[in-house]
Amino acid sequence: MNAKKKFTSTWLLWPALFMLVAFFLIPTLDILRASVYDPEFTTKHFAKLLGSNVYLDVLWRTIRLSVIVALICAVIAYPISYFIVQRPRKQQIFFLFLVFIPLWMSVLIRSYAWMVVLGREGMINALLIGLGFTDEPVKMLFTTGAVYVAMVQILLPIQIVTCYSAMTEIDLDLMRAARILGAKPWQAIRRVFLPLSLDGTVTGAIIVFMLSMGFFITPALVGGRKDIMMANLIEFQVQQLNWGFAAAISIVLLIGTVLCVIIIKRLSKILIRRLVGGGHA
Amino acid sequence: MNKKPFNLSKFLLTGYFLVVILYLVFPIFIVIPISFSNNPFLRFPPSNLGVLWYETYFGDSGWVEATLLSLKVGLIACVVSTVVGTLAVLVLERQVLRSKNLLTYFITSPIIVPHIFISLGMFIFAIRLGIEDNAITLAFAHATIAFPFVFLIVGASHRQLDPTYERAARVLGAGPVRAFFSAAFPSLLPGIVAAAVFSFFVSFDELIIAEFMMSGQQTLPMRIWADLKLEMRPTIAAVSSILIVASIIGMGAAEILRRRSVNISNN
Numbered sequence: 001m002n003a004k005k006k007f008t009s010t011w012l013l014w015p016a017l018f019m020l021v022a023f024f025l026i027p028t029l030d031i032l033r034a035s036v037y038d039p040e041f042t043t044k045h046f047a048k049l050l051g052s053n054v055y056l057d058v059l060w061r062t063i064r065l066s067v068i069v070a071l072i073c074a075v076i077a078y079p080i081s082y083f084i085v086q087r088p089r090k091q092q093i094f095f096l097f098l099v100f101i102p103l104w105m106s107v108l109i110r111s112y113a114w115m116v117v118l119g120r121e122g123m124i125n126a127l128l129i130g131l132g133f134t135d136e137p138v139k140m141l142f143t144t145g146a147v148y149v150a151m152v153q154i155l156l157p158i159q160i161v162t163c164y165s166a167m168t169e170i171d172l173d174l175m176r177a178a179r180i181l182g183a184k185p186w187q188a189i190r191r192v193f194l195p196l197s198l199d200g201t202v203t204g205a206i207i208v209f210m211l212s213m214g215f216f217i218t219p220a221l222v223g224g225r226k227d228i229m230m231a232n233l234i235e236f237q238v239q240q241l242n243w244g245f246a247a248a249i250s251i252v253l254l255i256g257t258v259l260c261v262i263i264i265k266r267l268s269k270i271l272i273r274r275l276v277g278g279g280h281a
Numbered sequence: 282m283n284k285k286p287f288n289l290s291k292f293l294l295t296g297y298f299l300v301v302i303l304y305l306v307f308p309i310f311i312v313i314p315i316s317f318s319n320n321p322f323l324r325f326p327p328s329n330l331g332v333l334w335y336e337t338y339f340g341d342s343g344w345v346e347a348t349l350l351s352l353k354v355g356l357i358a359c360v361v362s363t364v365v366g367t368l369a370v371l372v373l374e375r376q377v378l379r380s381k382n383l384l385t386y387f388i389t390s391p392i393i394v395p396h397i398f399i400s401l402g403m404f405i406f407a408i409r410l411g412i413e414d415n416a417i418t419l420a421f422a423h424a425t426i427a428f429p430f431v432f433l434i435v436g437a438s439h440r441q442l443d444p445t446y447e448r449a450a451r452v453l454g455a456g457p458v459r460a461f462f463s464a465a466f467p468s469l470l471p472g473i474v475a476a477a478v479f480s481f482f483v484s485f486d487e488l489i490i491a492e493f494m495m496s497g498q499q500t501l502p503m504r505i506w507a508d509l510k511l512e513m514r515p516t517i518a519a520v521s522s523i524l525i526v527a528s529i530i531g532m533g534a535a536e537i538l539r540r541r542s543v544n545i546s547n548n
Contacts, residue, residue, distance in 0.1 A: 027402025214395030
C-alpha cells in the first residue's frame, strides 16, 4: 500500500490520544495515587480493606455472583445462538434484532421494569393472588434471586451476540459431512459443532463476567441490603467523601477482575481440550 | 431427506427461543402500559387509563431541565466521540504503523475496565483540576467512554471499503483529500451515523460518572435514579416509555444503517 499518498497523517490520531490520556490514563494514575497518599504515603486504606471480613465478603460475593451470572448466560445463550445461526439469512437478521432490542434500553429502565414486576404490588404478585395461589404477597423484590433474574436478563443479549458471531464462522458443511459419514445428529453437534463454538461462548462469558463485576444500578435497585456489590461500596465511600478508600476498593476490584479473567481463560482451555481431545473415535 | 429426526428438537428449540425472547423484551410490555394510567400508585394491570403522568413529566420543570441537560451533554459527547473516533480509524486503518496493535489495544481499553473504576478516576481527576460539576467536563468524560465503540463500529465499515475507487479517483486527477471525500467517505457515512447514534445513547443513559461529578444540576438518569430510590411514582413509567420508544427507534435505525453499510460492500 502506498500509504504516503493517502491524505491521512498521524496527527489525526492526536485527539484520540489526548482524550485517552486526559480522561483515562491520568484518572487511572489519580486513583493509584489517591489510594496510597492521604496526603502522605500510607497503606492504611488497603490495610483496612484487606483486614476486614466485611469488605472481603463483598468482594467474594461480587466474584461469585458474576461467575454464576456468566455461567447462566452461557447456558441459556448457547441453544439460542445455535437456533439463530441455523435459520436462513433474512430470519437471522430479524431474530438478532429481537435480541438487540433490550440492549438499546438503559440498564436503569430495565431494572425499573423488574421492580414493577417483582414488587409487593407488582405483576407477579397480582397474578399469584388473583389465581388464589397465595393470600399474602410473596417477597421477591430486594432479594438475591431478583438480582440474578434481572442481571441475567440485562447481560444475556451480549452473550447471545458474541456466541452467535462465533458460530457464524463455523462451516455448517462440516456437520453435514459428519452426518454423511454416519454420525448421529447429536454426535455431529458434539464432535464438530461444540468444540468449534465453545471459544465464542467462553469469550462471551468473560465479557459478561467483566461487566457484572462492575455492576452498580441493578443490585442497588432490586437487591436487598445484603446484595451490595463492590461498585455499590465504592459509590457509598465516595458519598462519604472517603476518596482514598474508594480508590483502594476500585484497585482491588480491577485487580480481582483481571485475575479472575486469567483463571477463567486457563480453566476453560483445559475443559475445552478435554472435550475435544477426549473420546476421539 | 434426513429432516424428520430433527423435527421434535426443532420444535422444542423454537419454543425455547420464544420464551427467552419474551424474557428479554418484556420490559416494553410492562412499562409502557402502566404509564398510561391516572392512578397515583403503580398497579398492575393499569386501570383508569389516561396520560396524567406524561402531563406531570412535561409540566415539572425539574424533569424538563434534567432532560434538556442530558440532551445537551449527549449531543456534545456524540459529536466529540464520533469525530475523534473516526479520525483514529482513518489513521489506524490507512497507515502502516508499527505500533498499530498497541494503539488499538490502548484505544479500546476503556471498554474492558469496570465502569465504576473509570468513573471514580474521572471524578478525582476533575476535582483536582476544579472542573467538576460542569456539563462540558461531563460530556468529554462520556465521549471518552463512547469513542472506543465509535472506533470499533467505523473501523468495521472501513475494512469493507474497496480501495480501488479511491485509487481510481486519484488516477483521474483528484487530490488525496478530494479522492477520500468523493470515493470513500460516502460508503463510510452509514457506519459513522450508526456510531454517532450509539455514542449519543451511551452518554444519554450514563449514570455513575454524572452522579459523581454533578452536584448542582441533574441529568435525566440522575433524576430517575433519585426518584427510584425514594418512591416509585408512575412519572418514571412515563419517562421510561418515552426513552424506550426513542432509543428503539434511534438504535434500530442506526443498526439498519450499519448493516447496510457492511452488506453493500459485501455484494
